[in-house]
Amino acid sequence: MPLFVVRHQHSPETCPARDPAMGAMLLNHLSRPSAARHGLTIKAEAVVRGAHSLFFIAEAADEAGLQEFLTPFRMAGEVEVMAASTCAGVVASGGCDMLPTPVPVASLDPADACQDAIEAGLLVHRAHPLNGETWVPELAGGAVMPNGRFYLRNHFDMPCVDAERYRLSVDGMVERRLELGLRELRNLRSESLVVTLECAGNGRSLFEPAVPGEVWGLGAVSTAEWTGVPLTEVLERAGLRPGATELLFRGADGGLVEGLPAPIRYERGLCLDQIREAGALLAYEMNGEPLSSPHGFPLRLIVPGWYAVASVKWLTEIVVTDRPFEGHYQTDKYWYQWVRDGREEGEPVTLMNVRALVASPGEGTTLQRGETAIRGVAWSGAASISRVDVSLNDGPWRQARLVGERRRSAWQWWELITQLEEPGPLAIRARATDMAGRTQPESAEWNRLGYGNNSIHRITAEVI
Ligand SMILES: Nc1nc2c(c(=O)[nH]1)N[C@H]1C(S)=C(S)[C@@H](COP(=O)(O)O)O[C@H]1N2
Numbered sequence: 392m393p394l395f396v397v398r399h400q401h402s403p404e405t406c407p408a409r410d411p412a413m414g415a416m417l418l419n420h421l422s423r424p425s426a427a428r429h430g431l432t433i434k435a436e437a438v439v440r441g442a443h444s445l446f447f448i449a450e451a452a453d454e455a456g457l458q459e460f461l462t463p464f465r466m467a468g469e470v471e472v473m474a475a476s477t478c479a480g481v482v483a484s485g486g487c488d489m490l491p492t493p494v495p496v497a498s499l500d501p502a503d504a505c506q507d508a509i510e511a512g513l514l515v516h517r518a519h520p521l522n523g524e525t526w527v528p529e530l531a532g533g534a535v536m537p538n539g540r541f542y543l544r545n546h547f548d549m550p551c552v553d554a555e556r557y558r559l560s561v562d563g564m565v566e567r568r569l570e571l572g573l574r575e576l577r578n579l580r581s582e583s584l585v586v587t588l589e590c591a592g593n594g595r596s597l598f599e600p601a602v603p604g605e606v607w608g609l610g611a612v613s614t615a616e617w618t619g620v621p622l623t624e625v626l627e628r629a630g631l632r633p634g635a636t637e638l639l640f641r642g643a644d645g646g647l648v649e650g651l652p653a654p655i656r657y658e659r660g661l662c663l664d665q666i667r668e669a670g671a672l673l674a675y676e677m678n679g680e681p682l683s684s685p686h687g688f689p690l691r692l693i694v695p696g697w698y699a700v701a702s703v704k705w706l707t708e709i710v711v712t713d714r715p716f717e718g719h720y721q722t723d724k725y726w727y728q729w730v731r732d733g734r735e736e737g738e739p740v741t742l743m744n745v746r747a748l749v750a751s752p753g754e755g756t757t758l759q760r761g762e763t764a765i766r767g768v769a770w771s772g773a774a775s776i777s778r779v780d781v782s783l784n785d786g787p788w789r790q791a792r793l794v795g796e797r798r799r800s801a802w803q804w805w806e807l808i809t810q811l812e813e814p815g816p817l818a819i820r821a822r823a824t825d826m827a828g829r830t831q832p833e834s835a836e837w838n839r840l841g842y843g844n845n846s847i848h849r850i851t852a853e854v855i
């Protein structure tokens with residue numbers, strides 16, 4: 392349970408302890424049974440001699456409950472509540488700077504959020520936490536995915552952040568600590584980028600043998616135009632201290648994770664070189680609308696080119712440090728674990744692999760003989776797409792036409808117009824190649840947690 396240090400201060404003239412009735416009332420209120428009735432535990436309390444100030448250490452599920460308990464003390468003077476941690480907690484998490492401060496936030500109602508996602512047209516895999524993918528045939532629609540149909544990936548309850556109280560803190564190895572409200576962020580230089588996000592687990596359900604994790608088909612990918620502040624703009628304002636090399640990004644969401652003793656927050660690290668190279672953005676708008684709560688309202692990180700695990704939603708804290716972050720979602724998960732020649736090898740999940748998907752015709756569709764358009768999307772984290780090839784019924788590869796603008800970090804549409812002469816089953820395969828010369832394997836290398844599956848996509852239709 393989160394730990395807090397509470398300070399109560401009153402003026403010498405109105406010292407409540409001098410009034411026996413008032414003093415007794417406060418003592419009773421502070422007693423263990425009374426605290427327990429309010430759902431908290433008082434670990435210790437003490438009064439600083441001659442200073443009219445009382446300190447106590449409390450464990451409470453959230454700050455709101457503790458604040459309510461403190462009402463009698465607020466009537467007798469001032470009250471300050473400070474988020475705290477045990478000494479062991481500080482050391483275990485790598486020092487005072489690294490410590491997550493529990494942000495007591497309300498959650499979106501899971502039932503409502505799930506209903507909204509289904510009504511908007513997502514294929515929901517799990518209601519709580521909410522995880523849903525975009526239908527593959529919808530990938531080849533407009534230039535971007537409508538916000539409601541953009542796939543959703545959550546590890547915890549989705550927090551419902553109050554825009555008025557929201558602050559982004561920038562702390563650690565900085566010249567100036569920053570606390571930026573939404574209005575201040577919106578007043579900084581803004582930039583819009585069309586960026587494709589893909590979950591590293593996209594296509595996981597197609598790995599054989601089966602692997603644990605969300606059972607994604609192929610729709611855990613979407614594209615949006617993100618608007619926000621270039622991250623470097625905020626870092627310049629804070630001023631990096633010499634020796635700073637890494638950033639830690641912390642979301643407002645968190646909770647218990649299997650195998651870990653205490654609740655954690657959603658956190659990811661990135662080194663400064665990677666951030667500059669990627670052109671990371673602190674986004675507050677998605678397709679011209681304020682970010683929706685499920686996609687990270689009011690602010691999320693967007694790291695172009697990277698698997699979306701790096702794009703932290705509900706971003707509340709940035710900590711500048713001088714060493715790589717090694718938290719749960721950095722090193723336990725989102726790590727390729729290969730088994731090569733009977734030996735274990737590992738590697739972090741970083742840039743998106745090159746990949747094409749056939750969006751139209753959809754799996755199992757019936758097609759009329761004659762002229763048919765085969766369409767889809769293709770993307771790669773390392774470079775833009777240089778070509779897409781299509782093979783029908785395992786015949787020779789034919790080069791598809793790339794449609795629309797070529798963008799560094801957004802998917803590329805492609806199409807191939809072809810004549811279908813023969814009735815019967817039609818297998819369609821599409822294979823992308825990027826400007827860095829990377830192309831797709833027939834079958835992606837199996838890894839324990841099922842990441843980065845970019846096997847060549849194959850769909851089957853029926854020609855009549
Ligand atoms: N705070 C927070 N950020 C997060 C996550 C999360 O659970 N919490 N999930 C990550 C993962 S694994 C993915 S794939 C993307 C999904 O973003 P979306 O839900 O907007 O599609 O968000 C990333 N950022």
Ligand SMILES: [Mo]
Nearest residue numbers: 544590591700
């Ligand atoms: Mo993901």
